[in-house]
Amino acid sequence: MSGATHPAGGPRLYDRTAELAAVARLSTRAAAGRGGVLFVTGNPGEGRTALLSRAAYDFPGTAYRVAAPHHRGPWSAARALFTELAPTPAAGRRALRLARSEGGLVRAVATLAAEGEAVLICVDDLHLWDAHSRAALAAAWQEAGGRGYGRPGRVGWLVSAARHHRFPEVPGAETVRLGRLTTSGARALLGDLCTGVAPASPVGERLLDEAAGHPGVLAAAVRRLTAPQLAGALPLPRPAVDDTVLAEVYGGLLERLPAASRRLLATVAVVALAGRTGADGASTVASGVGGPGGSVPAGARGARAPAEPLEGLIADGLLRRRRGGTVGFEDPFLGRAALASARQSWRGRTRAPGPSGGPAEVLSAGGPATGSTPAADRPAAGAALARGEGHRADRLGASAAVRALSPVALGRAQLVRGLAALAGGPVMYAHEALLQAAELLRGRAPTEASDARFLAMEAAWAGGDVEACLAALDGGEDVGGLERDFADGLSAALTVRLDDARTALTRVVAGEGDADDPRLLLRAGAAALVLGDTAAAARIHARALVRARAEHRTALLPHALEQLAYAELRAGRYSRAARAAREGLRTAEATGQHNVAAHQHAVLALVASVEGDGTAVTEHAGRALATAGPHGLVQAATLAEWALARAELGRGLAAQAAARLLPLVRPGPRGGHFALRMLVVPCFVETAVAAGRDAEARDAAEEYAAWAALGVDGPAQAQLARCRALLAEGEASAYWFREAVRRHDSCGNDFERARTLLAYGTWLRRRRRPGDARGPLRDALVTFERAAAGGWAEHARSELRATGGTSGGTTDPAALRELTPQQQRIVRLVARGATNQEVADHLSLSPRTVDHHLRGVFARLGIRSRVELPGVVDGWDAGREVPASAAGRRPGR
The missing domain is CATH 1.10.10.10 (Winged helix-like DNA-binding domain superfamily/Winged helix DNA-binding domain)
Incomplete structure (x- = not known):
């Protein structure tokens, strides 16, 4: 803590002209009585604290500097803030009580700030503050920003946090991001660091080269050198920026990350150094996460699943996703620091017999940082990687690094590669990479091997490849319990052994009552969908969503919302499906899960086709297909094409709609998704009959009859009766329409019942029976309006008017x-x-x-x-x- 108005000396900054200009603007606003907030973000060692010190030194009024307290209990940081601001302990306690009330922190600060005097409050390391204090600060800034900081007075806030921290949305707030120094700025800093001993020219150039403009790394590297080393009389360490330097700069950040995230960073770093480079010259690694619509997220426990740590690191900005489903380090030094941390952890443990499954397994096998490159080349490779010159790091030792990796390290590298393609790349590439990972990890890291197999199944499901799904589910001898039941049940369903499938999957659904982990719940919900129990599927997926939110599992939210949207879609609750899909789209785009976003676009396109919004259908379907085509997302493509066909049918383009749907109902590699093919058939029969393609409609209806007899879809028997009514003649049609309505009454899908009533009423009107047609048409109209199905409602209204009936307005008193x-x-x-x-x-x-x-x-x-x-x-x-x-x-x- 430093409450001094002016520190004894102002720190010198380098290459921070734009940042100091932003601080000056904040000071001017505070002096004018308008206040404001300026956020400063940067990687460890890039000078956030130095900038705050300089701002406090330059501020003309009273400046306070408040750092995060060591103790992080509830309200600990707010207590430290008011201890710094308050003239007496009693005043600080009163202010803290006021701050705990809603929106009270602004008033609490106002009671302590000197009347009429401008005040600058410098908050350092906001990401280390406790959640209660951060929430109070955010509410205070938002309240004040919403009214232009006109009150409570002349208070400016300068707030720093690590690059991965997400600042709250504050009206009028400005954000500056610190970065690397220019060559001239780094040279000036080096000169100030080497007081008393001017570094020899080769020494200085090597330090500048290896530090790559990072001020904290340069300072740490200089501090560990002796005067003879700086003068060139003794050799420098090789490399000069070694594990000790990186641990000093990045150790605090890494220690606060979960173990799974640290391990994943080390794995990505190994593959980035050993692998090929990205198009932009930065070392990249194919990695990511994703989930197919209607499929089952892998991993029996959230802590086991590698998907969530990876997406969390991407969302936090520690890793960044690039084009083509690749991921690289936002800060290359972080990757080297992660490797250094893993090595240090391993050295401090006694090696147990057999594979450890820990991050050090990557390194103990002779990875790129432990002997995969010649000794003379390792420092140069590390410096090249730090500067983002992946081409140099690759030439210096990539092939040797790959050859030296252990099976566990190679398996984890393949797992990371497969995860990315599942999120934002070709899903069948993901399938192959994940199967390879499972084989490499089998018997050595059984938990991760199991995860890899389930993820491979997800990829194959999204790609519409039944054989690939079975290949992923087969050979999972590492799993047991409900995992085994799910794998066996899904395999049985895919090979049409429905009795076996029901037995196993029913146990999975029954087990949801004891499951708290959202991934287990999502698996149970998927099992319910395979069994055709849409009500249970929607309920279980909603519960999974609630659990994911409660546990702040941001990376899992897009998957939970995708599954929920699909369950609501199957149940005919289109407005609910749209609500889940819209939120799922936002979360998928925020976490870079582009394949999940494509599926949500497809769901929204299908909903828009029901609502009669042709523009929305075209937009969402187009965006879904733009990703589905190159990435092989057969499920998303099938939903999008189905939506376009329904919109065409609504515009009276029956022949065009039938031509679009025909490939979707045919089996084979050029057909639609295997899990959706039969669901599309009733719509195809309707369009084909309207287009005069009765023979193709009959063939599809006969196959649909065999599928409906299996009992895996609730409304199937009712929709089959509707298909037969459309294909029959005379009174046989009337019989099948009445039979379809009767069957609908027991299956619970009101939307499909209304579609049948509309078709029946239309059939009656065209046979000059307007009085009989009005009842079914009015019932259909009411249901469509209640479901917000505007396009279908307008169709029913038009048919009702054609009978001479009314869809509203005057009503016969009789x-x-x-x-x-x-x-x-x-x-x-x-x-x-x-x-x-x-x-x-x-x-x-x-x-x-x-x-x-x-x-x-x-x-x-x-x-x-x-x-x-x-x-x-x-x-x-x-x-x-x-x-x-x-x-x-x-x-x-």
Whole structure:
């Protein structure tokens, strides 16, 4: 802590002209009474603390500097802040109590700041503050920023945090990012560091070369050298920037990361040094994460799964995703520091017999940092990597590094490569890499081998390759329990051994009650979908989403939302599917999971085709296909093409829609996704019949009949009856339509029931039976409107008008007599503004019964919503009053 207004001396900064200009703007605003917030971010050792010290020194008013306290309990940082600001301990305690109230931190600071005097508060290392204090600060800044910092006075905030920390959204706040020094700036810093001894020219050039413009690394490297070494009388360490230097600069950051993240950074660093370079010259490694729509995320426990640490590191900015599904280090020194940390950890342990499975396994096998390159070349390779010159590091020792890696190290490298293609690259490449990883890790790291196999299955599922799915599920002898049940059940389902599949998958679904891990819940939800239980699938996936949010597992959220959207889609709840898909799209794009984003676009395209929004269909389907094509996402492509066909059918382009759907319902490598092919058939039959392609429609319907008999999809029997009604003639069609409606009543998918009613009403109207057609069409219209299916509702409304009926507005007063007394009572209560629950309480009914009656009333009266009921009731009452008064008149009066 330093509460001094002016430090004894101002620190000298190098190449920070833009940053100091931003500080000057903040000081000017504070002096003018407007206040403000300036965020400063940078990697370890890049000078965040030095910038804050210089700002405090230059500030014309009172400046306070507050660092993160060593103790990180709740409100510990806020307590340290007010201890620094308060003139007495009692005042500090009062301010802390005020800060704990909602939005109270601004007022608390105002009570301590000198009246009328500008104040600068320099907050260092915000990422190390406790969550309570950070939240209070964010609320204070947002409150003040929302009103332009006009109050509480002349307070400016200069806040620093590590590069991976995410600052809160604050209106009007400015952010500056520190970076490397220029050659001239680094040379000036070196001169100031070497006080009393001017470094020999070769020594200085080597230090500048290896430090690559990083001020903290340069300073740490100079501090460990003796005067003779600086003068060139004694040789420098090789390399000058070695493990000790990197540990000094990056050790604190790495120590605060979870063990899984540290291990993953070390693995990526090994592959980056040993592998080929990216197009931009920076060392890269193919890596990433993703999940197929409708597939099962791998990993029995979140701590085991490598996907989440990788996505977390990308989201935090420690790694960055590049084009082509590659990942590299945002700061190349971090990779070397991760390797150094892993080596140090290994040296401090006694090596146990057999493979360890730890990060040091990568290094003990003779990786690039432990002997894979010739001794003379290792320093140069490290310096080349630090500067981002991957071509030099590759020439100096990549092939030797690869040859020296152990099977576990190679397996982990393949696992990292496969994860990336699963997130943002070709999924069948991911499948091959992940299978190789599983083989390399089998028997040596069984947990990771199991994860790799399930991830390979995900990749194959997204690519629509049944054989590849089976290959990934086969040979997983390392798994047991529900993992084994899931693998066996899914294999049985893919090979149409449904009795075996039901037995195994039912155990997986039943096990969700004891599961708290969201990955286990997602697996149980996927099993429910395979069994055709969409209600259970939606419930379980929603629970998985809640758990993922509660545990702050950001990387898992896109997968949970993708699965939930797909379950809602299968259940016919399109508005819910859209809500989940929109949130899933935001989280997928935020974490760089481009393949998941493509699937969410496909879901949104299908929803838009139901809503009748042709523009949205084209946009979302186009974005889904733009990724699905080059990455081999057959599932996303199938959904997108299906959406485009439904939009074409809505515009009356039946022939075009049938031509688009025909490949999707055919088996084989050029067909649609194996898990969606049969689901598309009812839509194809409808379009094919409308386009006059009856023979192809019959062939598809017969295959669909065999599939529906398996009982793996609830609405299948009802939709099969609808297909037969469309293909039949005369009264046979009427029979099958009535049979379809009957079967729909027990399967729970109201949207598909409405589609059948619409088709039935249209069939009746075209056979000149308008009176019979109005009932089914009105019921279909009400259901479509309740489901926000605007396109289908307009179609039903048009058909209803063609019968001479009405879809709203005036209602025949005689229709009141067609309602039951119970329905009339419900109508009058709802017309007065009562909710379904209030009506149920008044009439001793259940809300579900009230809803059922209202649906029948809407269909009978030809109205769209409860909003129209008051006008209908007023019309009825007026109609009864007119005859009564007329009957009371005497002739001649």
